[in-house]
Amino acid sequence: MTAATPIPTSRTLVTALPGPRSQELQSRRVAAVATGVSKGFPVFIERGAGAIVVDVDGNALLDLGSGIAVTSIGHGVTTVSAAIAEQADRFLHTCFMVTPYEGYVAVCEALNAIAPVPGEKRSALFNSGAEAVENAVKIARSATGKPAIAVFDHAYHGRTNLTMALTAKNMPYKHRFGPFAPDIYRVPMSYPFRDHLSGPDAAARAISQLEAQIGATNLAAVLIEPIQGEGGFIVPAPGFLGAIADWCRANDVVFIADEIQSGFCRTGDWFALNDEGVTADLVTTAKGIAGGMPLAAVTGRADLMEAVHEGGLGGTYGGNPVACAAAVAAISVMEETDLAARARSIGKVMTSALRTLSERLDGIGDVRGRGAMIAVELVEPGTLNPNAAAAKAVVAACNAEGVLVLSCGTYGNVIRLLPPLVITDEQLHDGLTVLAGALEAALS
Ligand code: PLZ
Numbered sequence: 499m500t501a502a503t504p505i506p507t508s509r510t511l512v513t514a515l516p517g518p519r520s521q522e523l524q525s526r527r528v529a530a531v532a533t534g535v536s537k538g539f540p541v542f543i544e545r546g547a548g549a550i551v552v553d554v555d556g557n558a559l560l561d562l563g564s565g566i567a568v569t570s571i572g573h574g575v576t577t578v579s580a581a582i583a584e585q586a587d588r589f590l591h592t593c594f595m596v597t598p599y600e601g602y603v604a605v606c607e608a609l610n611a612i613a614p615v616p617g618e619k620r621s622a623l624f625n626s627g628a629e630a631v632e633n634a635v636k637i638a639r640s641a642t643g644k645p646a647i648a649v650f651d652h653a654y655h656g657r658t659n660l661t662m663a664l665t666a667k668n669m670p671y672k673h674r675f676g677p678f679a680p681d682i683y684r685v686p687m688s689y690p691f692r693d694h695l696s697g698p699d700a701a702a703r704a705i706s707q708l709e710a711q712i713g714a715t716n717l718a719a720v721l722i723e724p725i726q727g728e729g730g731f732i733v734p735a736p737g738f739l740g741a742i743a744d745w746c747r748a749n750d751v752v753f754i755a756d757e758i759q760s761g762f763c764r765t766g767d768w769f770a771l772n773d774e775g776v777t778a779d780l781v782t783t784a785k786g787i788a789g790g791m792p793l794a795a796v797t798g799r800a801d802l803m804e805a806v807h808e809g810g811l812g813g814t815y816g817g818n819p820v821a822c823a824a825a826v827a828a829i830s831v832m833e834e835t836d837l838a839a840r841a842r843s844i845g846k847v848m849t850s851a852l853r854t855l856s857e858r859l860d861g862i863g864d865v866r867g868r869g870a871m872i873a874v875e876l877v878e879p880g881t882l883n884p885n886a887a888a889a890k891a892v893v894a895a896c897n898a899e900g901v902l903v904l905s906c907g908t909y910g911n912v913i914r915l916l917p918p919l920v921i922t923d924e925q926l927h928d929g930l931t932v933l934a935g936a937l938e939a940a941l942s
Contacts, residue, residue, distance in 0.1 A: 505547040505574070506558040509900045509928055516541045517555025536670070539897045546573025549921035551902075559900040560929050562917045566904065567727070567759045567871070570786040571831045572920035578789045578827040585823035592819070594623075595812045601822030605787075605795070608829050613781045613797040614755070614771040620803035623795050623817030627758040627784035628656025630794035631721070633811055634780045635660060637796060638719035638752035641805035646716045648708055650687040652729030652908050655721065655756055664721060666729065667908050683712050687726065688734035691864040691875060692882060697737030705745050714749035719780075724770035727759030730907030731873035731914050733866050739776045746779070752802060754780045758794070759871075762786030763832050763919060766842035766869030773868065789828035793821040837919040841869035844926060848872040848915055851930045861888060861941030873914040875907065876941070884909030888940040895936035901929050913937075 516524065516539075524540040541553040550558050551573060564570055571578065585601065594602045606621035613619060624630045635647055647664070649655065655664040657671060663678035665671050672678070685707045686693075688700035695703065708717065724739055726732040746753035755778035760770035764786060771778060779802055784794035796803075831837070849865060852874055856862035860879035867873050876885040876892075889905045892913050896903045906914045913933070917926065 505545060505550055505552055507548070507550065507922070508558070508925065509550070509560045510558040511900050512557055513555045515539075515553075515557060515559075515898055515900060517553065517557060519554040523554065539902065548572045548574070549918045549925050557900060559902055560925055560932075561902050562896075562915050562921075562929050562933075563902045563904045564916045564918050565790065566785070567764060567916045568785045569790050570762055570764055570837065570870075570919050571789050571828050572918040573790075575789060575828070575831060577831060578824050581823040581827035582791065582820055585820050588819075590818075590820060591815070593814055594817050599819050599822075601819050601826060602817040605793070605817065605822045605825045605829075606797075608826065609783065609795055609797045612768045612829075613783075614769050614777050615779065615781055615798055616777045618800040619797055620800050621795050621797040622803070622811050623793060623822070624813060625792050625794060625815050625818075626656070627756075627782065627794050628658045628661040629813070629816075630758065630782040630784055630796050631655045631664065631756060632658060632660050634721070634754045634756075634782050634796045634798075635664075635719065636811070637780060637798065637802060637806055638754060640807075640810065641802040642718045642750060642752060644716055644718040645681045646683060646712050647681065647718055648683045648685055648712060648720045650685060650704070650722055650726075652687050652689070652726050652732055653684075653721075653723060654726070654728030655723075683708075685711075687729075687732060688738040689732050690735045691866065695735065697735035697739075698741050700735055701738045701741030701745070704742065708745070714751055717749070717751045719752040719754050720746050721754040721756060723756045723758075723760065724776075725760045725765060725868060725871060727914075728906050730875065730909075730912040731867045731871060733868060736774065739771065740774055743776050743778065752779045754778060754782065756782045758782055758784040762829075763837040763841050764869060764871050764916070765867075766845060767838050770868065770871075787828065788821050788825035789831070791818075791821040791824040793817070793825050835920075838869075840919045844870040844917060844919065844921065845872060847923070847926055848930065851934065855934050855937060859937060859941045861885060862937065867914075870915070870917055870919055873906070873912050874937070876911045876913070884911035886910035889913055891940040892933070892936045895939060896932055899932045899936075901932045903929075903933060
């Protein structure tokens with residue numbers, strides 16, 4: 499296939515998956531790439547457009563994962579690739595801390611305009627989600643002069659040393675990689691499917707632990723994903739986030755929202771916090787921000803962001819000019835094509851299809867999520883016992899048909915859908931039909 503060959507608009511398989519060229523590349527990979535890097539589904543991708551990716555054997559696959567919530571604006575967006583090419587022609591790097599450039603400032607202005615943070619805001623740019631989370635913790639500690647950080651059960655915040663400590667799940671993220679950073683405390687999340695608590699009750703449970711086991715005078719920040727991603731698309735009960743945020747404000751504790759997976763129109767609004775009108779003191783973003791280029795940010799209340807001494811935040815590549823050009827273009831695409839509205843309508847279609855299926859299949863314990871961030875939690879019928887084997891089988895069956903879906907969850911028993919927000923109705927319907935077949939086969 500050459501660059502001029504049009505990319506199909508629907509899933510089309512021309513070989514069994516993975517095809518022969520992918521298999522060849524996979525053997526090279528095994529000989530060259532460290533085994534610690536997850537293998538995923540070994541089809542090697544050559545090109546993409548919208549919600550379709552084409553592999554090296556010419557198979558057109560339907561992408562319902564967006565590279566883990568990154569390519570929300572779709573693959574092959576020409577305004578973004580043109581902005582990247584234009585910037586690449588001008589210069590690739592200066593280091594913003596050495597000699598600045600406009601793109602970095604423009605991204606910070608765009609983030610300050612949309613982030614769910616009250617009042618005057620400032621932003622700083624980094625390379626990865628984990629790096630943004632690390633910096634949010636640095637800012638909160640510097641601004642409050644306090645050491646402790648509280649996180650939640652099922653949380654995922656990254657794979658660096660500090661963010662491993664913040665992440666809940668041992669396997670595969672933390673196993674044998676300790677010791678971890680100190681002064682991190684974990685409190686219970688609101689998980690309506692498993693705890694049946696109202697938002698205020700779940701918040702009271704978490705707050706009593708914050709008070710008893712840490713103490714507000716030691717606590718710099720509470721860090722939370724407004725909808726947990728890797729942990730299983732856990733949507734806290736209404737009122738939970740607001741009650742935690744209020745407690746933080748009353749106790750001089752920085753409330754940090756990790757919107758790295760849930761941000762940028764994914765949940766049907768700019769950010770997941772918008773749904774209940776909750777605001778944060780600091781927000782971390784990455785993934786969807788730049789259409790696929792590596793970029794991350796911390797946006798926060800100006801008084802907190804400015805508490806850090808000059809030179810305290812930075813890095814060689816943070817806010818790389820090419821990544822910034824991509825972000826400016828990607829954020830314009832989201833705004834101009836109202837991808838938040840599209841996420842809401844995708845969510846309605848996905849939720850109603852999965853709810854209908856769950857009435858027939860007892861193994862679907864819960865259908866949840868918001869906008870285009872929807873999941874099913876699989877259990878042994880009539881129990882809350884996680885069924886990770888079924889989740890694995892469903893992912894494998896979908897993959898074999900050329901539909902890319904991902905699992906997640908502390909217990910590995912959740913199937914999550916994160917389609918590009920430009921997916922067409924036909925493509926979505928096709929993907930849901932394949933998923934329904936896979937769920938039926940695994941659960942009946
Ligand atoms: N915070 C909420 O979802 C990244 C991890 C994939 P990085 N999630 C995907 C894997 O197995 O490594 C994530 C997230 C939330 C932080 C991060 C970390 O973002 O860009 O992967 O560092």
